Amino acid sequence: MARPAVVPAALEPGRAGGGLAIPGTLRWLPLYLIVIVGAVAMVLPFYWMVVTAVSPATDIIAFPPKWIPSYLTWEHFKEAWARAPWLVYYKNSLVVAVVSVGASLLFGLFAGYAFAVYEFPLQNVLFLLILGTLMVPVQVTSVALYVFLAKIGWVDTYLGILAPNFASAFGVFWIRQAIKAIPNDLIDAARIDGAGEVRIVTTVITPLIKTTLAAVAMLLFLSSWNDFLWPVIIINSQGLRTIPVAIALFKDPYGNINYGPLMAGTVIATGPMLIAYAFSQRFMIRGIALTGLK
């Protein structure tokens, strides 16, 4: 743990500089103040989302604002629940996320192994081609991809939503990096023991790189779960909507005042992910920071 964060006491600003001896607490006060004010601003939208969702209608439009609801009501949740098939949306988001994470990990594991361990003709060309796709995001290819999928009849199907997400270039890249760090002797030893290549990948390599696999899985799950542009292009029927598509279209029929059910809807949509984040924030922050989102 070489963390250079802590400045040794003798070198702290204000003391070493020129005898400006400010008492400890006073010196930290502005620092805490900035951090806390900023944090309140960051949390405010989340807080107001929840408060609006559980406040009676009169509170929502009250002035001065009711920071704490005069009483809790579940009315908005009941209305939001009655207005849209949220369980279907959840199921769709889950199916898409699980299949795309599962397929990307499985295919990425074998491809990453091949790129890390073997030497074969066209290896570098193929690897660069796969990485090169990162430069052409779905925002660029969506039109042509739609035309292609329309031809093979994948528009408005699960397969259509999944098509660009069956494999992940980031996944292949990070898995390859992790496998490269494993000593070749280990793989050779397994071969001498008579293990086939597929078994080496599944029983020797996989346990060794499970941290990387977990980070990649989390990242892919998150980006699939929150993905909007591609699903909104490829989905027409309500029964296939994923949660982001559902919440965006849930917003539209609302007039100016009926924000209670809308915020209840966003709580339903964001709740599970925020709870998962609350329990695993270190893991998620590190994973996203290390690999770069999406």
Add this chain to the structure above:
Amino acid sequence: MHRRHYLHAYLFIAPVTILFGLFRIWPSIQTLYFSFFNVELLKGRLTFIGLENFVDLIHDELFLSAIRHTLIFALGIVPISAALGMILAVLFNEELRLKEFFKAIYFAPMVTSTVAAAVVWWWLYNPQFGLFNVILKLLHLPGQPWLLSSKMALPAVIIFSIWKTLGYNMVIYVAGLQGIPQEFYEAATIDGAGPLHRFFRITLPLLAPTTTFVFIYNSIFAFQAFDQVYVLTGGGPAHATSVVVLELYNQAFQRYRFGYASAEAMVLFLFILAVTIVQYVYSRRTEVAY
């Protein structure tokens, strides 16, 4: 010895290669191809029209203003979000109680769906009852039209996007700061450098590679912005917040002009390509050795 594994190698990379070939690389080539055609999907007809799509683009006020908005959007978000991220990272580099808790709060918007978060902000921006104007009223300041005014809508979308991406930049800068050897600070302090001096002479220059990464990464994301604009304004009022991806989306999936939209996609790709090349050149020049 290696030859034995050719079969394995190609079998192992086959699924990824085929999937990428079909759903990533083929559409990329098709995008370029379609940009020279008039594509009528329902009739299944392709008509070659040469550079006509691109010529039309240059004269298309809507597309030009979408490019303008996208650039303003990027110029608004990137420096502010990067600066705030850096300031937070420097603060979090000090000994703070509950540091991890605060970091988690700043990062929370990053794991939230952009669409859902934008729906919440749409409510906050409501001119009559939205929280922002309510707070302004509490402070006896005039309420703002926010998303309803063609002048304020784009800044409002930018503010949302800064809130959304700030945490990511903070975490990247925290990692960058940990790469700076502590001895530099100790030496500078012994030489009598104050905190500000140390920040501008040590922290800032040594964070240059991190800053390059943050700028590039955020720019590319800003070019691709779609979700928040779709939800907050739908491109309005009066096209004041229309961005390239939204314009492309409308051309393709509202007006079914797939060839024209492909030409727009090519322009977007050129933007991303340009930024990537800048990054490549720049990162070669600024590699720092400790």
